[in-house]
Amino acid sequence: MNFDLTPEQRMIQESVRVFMEEEVAPFASEADATREFPMEYVAKMAKMGLLGMPVPKEYSGGGTDMISYILALEEIARTWAALAVIVAVHTSVGTLPILRYGSEEQKRKYVPPLAKGEMVGGFAITEPEAGSDAMAIQTKAERKGEGYVLNGAKCFISNGPDAGCLIITAMTDRSKGSRGLSTFIVEKNTPGFTIGKIEEKMGMHADVISELIFEDCYVPQENLLGGEGAGLKVALSALDGGRIGIAAQCVGIARGALEESVKYAKEREQFGRPIAKFQAIQWKLADMAVKVDAARLLVHKAAYLKDTGSRYTREASMAKLFASEAAMENATDAIQIHGGYGYTEDYVVERYFRDAKVTQIYEGTSEIQRLVIARDVIR
Ligand SMILES: Cc1cc2nc3c(=O)[nH]c(=O)nc-3n(C[C@H](O)[C@H](O)[C@H](O)COP(=O)(O)OP(=O)(O)OC[C@H]3O[C@@H](n4cnc5c(N)ncnc54)[C@H](O)[C@@H]3O)c2cc1C
Structure with missing residues (x-):
């Protein structure tokens, strides 16, 4: 088993990370608060090829594998989860079903403008x-x-x-x-x-x-x-794929909550020392780190199965269930580590907490994921 990313996957991960840190992070909270569709950032992502990553090149996409796509989604969500869901919905359930079930005419008409980000x-x-x-x-x-x-x-x-x-x-x-x-x-x-x-x-x-x-x-x-x-077949298969994207979004939120908490815990001093020195805080950070890695492994496994043409319904639901619960738990712990400041809009963890909640609801609630998994477990 090889856990290494390919040089191309690493390059995609790095370029999206740099874009999000430098061009988006300083403005994300303010832009999110406007409650408006972030056209400016969506246009920038389109220019970078982020709106058609797993679409074959012959339909104007990036021709990447699913792993590259979910790496990009994690990076986007680490900074701004709403931007990641826009991309995930657009790509996984708004574009890929046309590629999978569409006639050649439908594919030629709709997929290239979607993949190029000319339309959402x-x-x-x-x-x-x-x-x-x-x-x-x-x-x-x-x-x-x-x-x-x-x-x-x-x-x-x-x-x-x-x-x-x-x-x-x-x-x-x-x-x-x-x-x-x-x-x-x-x-x-x-x-x-x-x-x-x-x-x-x-x-x-x-x-x-x-x-x-x-x-x-x-x-x-x-x-x-x-x-x-x-219709049911198209919808269920779209949602299977979609859940991998949402799960990657959740890994981004869970990781963001962890990284912000580590930074804060090292800076914030109480009782004459950084709160990171307190074991109660360290254990929280350790549990948060475990959840990020466990969630990511489930997401990568589901994406790998999709890439290799295997069945992945159960694995996509497992990834979505675990990663969304991890995102919510990590966001909750992040607020706790930030104390009263975490409850204010001055720190991004407040936004992460509000954003995390819906990941347990859309593209199938946690209860529905358990239903899908259980059906496969007892079949
Ligand atoms: C921000 C956001 C974005 C969304 N985007 C989209 C989108 O782009 N496209 C789209 O089509 N939809 C979208 N949705 C809708 C979303 O997918 C649904 O809200 C979700 O599927 C749950 O449906 P519901 O809200 O009607 O809840 P209900 O189905 O009414 O569920 C209510 C509760 O009952 C539980 N429940 C229901 N059935 C069972 C069962 N059999 N066993 C156990 N528990 C059960 C649920 O888990 C939940 O806890 C979005 C929702 C939100 C909030």
Whole structure:
């Protein structure tokens, strides 16, 4: 077994780290607080090729492996988790499903502009009545002429207001059960498609989430992704891949919480010595370090399995479950180590704490990850 990164993977890791430290970190908290989509930084990342890393070169992507992609996501999230989720949603669930299930025409039309970052992608499955339970989807797609008419609403959709195109799951025939869902590529400005309420939320402020509303929205047959009835398969496989990206984001948050805590514990003096000298603090730091490494190993294993074409559903859920819990625990410990200062907006750990919470919820809650893992364990 070889744990070494290749020279190319190390180069990607290093260049993203330098970019985040020098060009983003000084402005991240302020930019996040605006609660606006960070177009300036997304454009910079597009220029660096960070919006199409695992997309083959023939579709204008970087042609990298999954490991390189998750290394980049960890580096981005270490500084600004919301920026990482924008990239992860855009890439893992907004672009790669088109590459996997799209016709050649769909791939040629949508993947290059997505990979180059000329437009942002998104993925919408959640509805007010359908969160963990995708089969409860109410959005309907009815056949009409040479296409489908969509009616319904999605909620909590990342990149929603800013996406150039989105992958939408809708019910084409409820009587067919799990074969009754289908997936469509819907472009911004399609008549009948509007953006609804933009949510005010606890954290991840720059990850702007909104409702998507479909009122007699006509989508041509050529925008059906993966064939009629393939919606659940497309969504589940998109989420399998997506969970590796979110897990990498969590490793970034967990590591950020640790590194900020180490720095603070060495600087902050109480009782005449740095608090890092107290064993109570050292043990916290040790546990935090273990969680970062354990989470990263799970993420790298899942990414390796995806890279090598093996099944990875269970491993992606394990990585997402463990890494999101590690991110939340490390962010909580980071606040404790920073004491009262950690509770103020003067220190980034306050933002990390708010951002970490949602990683236990989106792309499948921790309970749903346990359900996926348990199903495989007892099968
Ligand atoms: C910031 C943010 C960004 C998001 N981005 C997107 C996006 O881009 N696209 C998208 O489609 N969605 C997105 N979502 C939605 C997200 O994926 C859902 O919120 C999530 O899947 C949970 O659904 P829910 O909120 O309806 O909770 P529910 O499904 O109602 O769950 C409520 C609680 O019940 C538990 N629960 C439910 N079913 C079971 C069960 N069978 N066994 C045990 N426990 C169970 C859950 O774990 C949870 O604790 C986003 C959400 C947020 C907050």
